Amino acid sequence: MSFFTNLRADRLVTEIRSSNDxxxxATQKAIARLKDVGPGAIESVFAALPEADKAATxxxxxxxxxxxxxxxxxxxxxxxxxxxxRVISGISWALTTSRNYPPHLLLEALSIPGISKPTVLEVIAAQKSRFGVRELLAAAYAQEPNEKAALFRxxxxxxxxxxxxxxxxxxxGKDPIARVHIINTLARFNSPEVQNALQGLLKDPNKLIRGAVLSAMQRMNGxxxxxxVSAxxxxxxxxxLNRAIDVVIKANHPETMRYLIEVLKDENENARRAAxxxxxxxxNAKSVKYxxxxLxxxxxxxxxxxxDALGxxxxxxxxxxxLQLVRDKDEDIRRAAIEILNQTKDERAVESLIxxxxxxxxxxxxxxxxxLAEIGSKRALPxxxxxxxxxxxxxxMPIVVRALGKLGDSRLVDTLLPLVARPEREIRIEAIQxxxxxAxxxxxxxVRNELQAQVSCPDQTISRMAAAAMNELENRLAGVTPLAGTSGAALAATQAGVRPPQPVPPEAAKTMLIADQGVTQAAKQAEAAKLDIQTLKSxxxxxxxxxxxxxxxRGAFGTVLLMEDTVVDERLILKFLNPNVSQDEEVMKRFVHELRYSRKITHKNVIRIYDFLYIQGSYAxxxxxxxxxxxxxxxVNEKPVELKRAMGFAMDICTGMTVAHQLGIVHRDLKPANVLINQDGLLKIVDFGVAAAQREGDTQLTKTxxxxxxxxxxxxxxxxxxKVDERADIYALGVMLYEMVTGVPPYTRGDHMSVMYQHVQGKARPPQEVNPSLPPGLAELVMRAMAVDKTKRFQSMEELRVALERFRN
Structure with missing residues (x-):
């Protein structure tokens, strides 16, 4: 800019600034003359803007x-x-109002270092009608997130x-942010082309894309x-997942229920919640029934x-x-409906449940x-x-008695008292509880007097249940909350009373360790003199x-009796199989097959099996x-076992199970009740009689x-x-280890089905959180033994035993 041009521009700027109107x-003439000065006036105007009043600006x-x-x-x-x-603001106004320049230069300006990008974007927005979509797209891809978002808007x-x-x-494209913006733009158009293109992205590996498509679909019709979407x-x-819920609900598609089936069956709790x-x-009733x-x-x-999810x-x-399906003609539907209502505890269900x-x-x-018992409504009493x-x-009847107890109405005492004297053991137990x-x-x-009388009952289970009931009654009346699991511990102690010396295998009775044909034949022969073990007297x-x-x-498979072999004057155990087991020919074949291998185990840490007998129509x-x-x-009382003692027990179990595994025998029911310990600390594993002899070709044994x-x-x-192998026993021992070192099992919440599901989920609380005093590394050892993925567990009992050794000392 020449000296004279600068001088002229400065004079005109001063004239405009000093004008009151x-x-x-005069002012308008000065403005026109300043424009005539040309580009040389720009710098002078920039210099004047910071101090200019509104009119001058x-x-x-x-x-x-x-x-x-x-x-x-x-x-x-x-x-x-x-x-x-103020200069930047003035430039923005000028560029916004003028169209005397190519708009693409504004897009190029975004790459100038130090430039006020928000100002450039404001100008671009004001000039948006001068741009094409393709031009803005090309520029947007090169920008940082904020500028990119502005251009995509x-x-x-x-x-x-x-x-x-x-x-x-x-x-x-490769840029996920750009793709999200494009999806949002396309959501404005309800054409089939757009619908198909967007829904084709529902399986995209990027969660941002899947979410953006669902949000777009929520805004669109068609x-x-x-x-x-259901997937x-x-x-x-x-x-x-939450956006998918909204889309499915909005669509209300007639085929929705068809695709909800797999979602409701999913292992993931969030998926079932979504369904x-x-x-x-x-x-509605029709869709729920479907x-x-x-299922x-x-x-x-x-x-x-x-x-569980539906309830x-x-x-x-x-x-x-x-509630409508409780009256359905289909028995399976009624059963499913009742299971759902068992989870709801909804008062509306009372009449239907009655x-x-x-x-x-x-x-x-x-x-x-x-x-009805869970809901606790007194309307169910009649x-x-x-x-x-x-x-x-x-x-x-035992279930009804239990329900009456849960309803907690003191007027029921007269009804329940006579039931304590019933001959049926289950009814007596429920009445006592x-x-x-x-009361x-x-x-x-x-009630105390009646319970006290039952404490003297020769049936140890009745006796202990009565004692526990008295304790519960006293605590309740005194306003004391008993420790959880007290009654369960008493019952477990009842089942633990095995008081047995050394035995010699019996030689008499009819052995069933014969060929399968012989088992089949024997199973079909009903002997006239049928043995009823319930009537046996000392x-x-x-x-x-x-x-x-x-x-x-008594357990799921049989009743355990202590007997004396009068031929050799030694005591032994006879475990008589329950009728539901012994009457199944396939199960009998399995028992014979397994026992042929199980009785080969001769080790100090394993209870010796002698024979499988057929005695007066019963199997033992x-x-x-x-x-x-x-x-x-x-x-005891949810307290951990002393560490050295717990490690010793675990290592003895490993030793005994190693011998069994070497013979191809998997226990499959390893639990504390099947591990016996005498007063000298000798440990023996019991109940291999229900184990599976895992040898090649034995998979048919589980088909029943x-x-x-x-x-x-x-x-x-x-x-x-x-398929189950030795690692299932390692898992069971891992759970037992967890219980020994923390005082509580890892999974106990809910009924049997809930507990099983928790095992499959594998979300146990870390042992060190339950018992912070555990030595370093032990918690990790326990969790490794309990890994849901069996390939991540210890691969043999011997490997686990060696790992335990360092914690014993």
């Missing part, structure tokens, strides 16, 4: 707008880099139908691919998880639908009683009393050889008698469908019905 002829902006051109634009850009805020504002092909073509109800990303939330909005019918043939744990998360629509107690299906009837006095199914729950202060003394002699001494206990396993207590009784194992200690693969 911006609209006066407007005049200067008018001058700058008149001086904008492609040639002068670099000067303006430099002002956006170096100028003060402009693209969204200017895009029309003609831009759809360009936008769709960029949906598969048909949706319900199969693809996202199982998405691992909660945000994506139920959809049902809460669009479900789902339950589809009928699924594995029990799948049905259980689904019922706990189901809203009014789901519950109303289930009606369900009259169901011809005993299972529906009994579970309806359970559900029906329960009716069932008690006129039982259609005698086996249901119920009395401890319903109030006015009847407490009478001193009774069976087969002229085995003298009955005591009944030790004869085995070593070992005076002892169970490992379960070592864990019997589940072998205890829920608290069962390996995930065993729960899921997969």
């Amino acid at each position: 911006a609209n006066s002829a 407007m005049a200067f902006v008018e001058v700058l707008a008149g001086l904008v051109s492609q040639k002068t634009l670099p000067v303006f850009m430099r002002g956006l880099v170096e100028g003060s805020p 402009l693209i969204g504002e200017i895009a029309d139908q003609s831009a759809i092909p360009e936008l769709v073509g960029r949906l598969q 048909p949706i691919d319900i199969e693809r 996202l109800l199982r998405d691992p990303e909660i945000d994506v 139920v939330e959809v049902l809460n909005e669009i479900g 789902l339950l019918e589809a 009928k043939d699924s594995d029990w744990w799948v049905r259980s998880r689904a019922a 706990k998360i189901g809203g009014p629509k789901v519950i109303d639908a289930v 009606q369900a107690t009259r169901d011809a299906d005993w299972w529906v009837s009994e579970r309806a009683v359970d559900a 029906r329960l009393m009716e069932m008690l006095h006129t039982p259609a199914n005698g086996k249901a 119920a009395l401890s729950r319903v 109030d202060e006015s009847r407490a003394e009478q 001193g009774d002699v069976i087969e002229g050889r085995y003298k009955y001494i005591d009944r030790i206990g 396993i004869s085995m070593e008698y070992f005076p002892s207590h169970t490992l379960g009784s070592e864990v 469908g019997y589940v072998i194992g205890s829920p608290k200690y069962m390996a995930p693969e065993q729960i899921l019905g997969k």
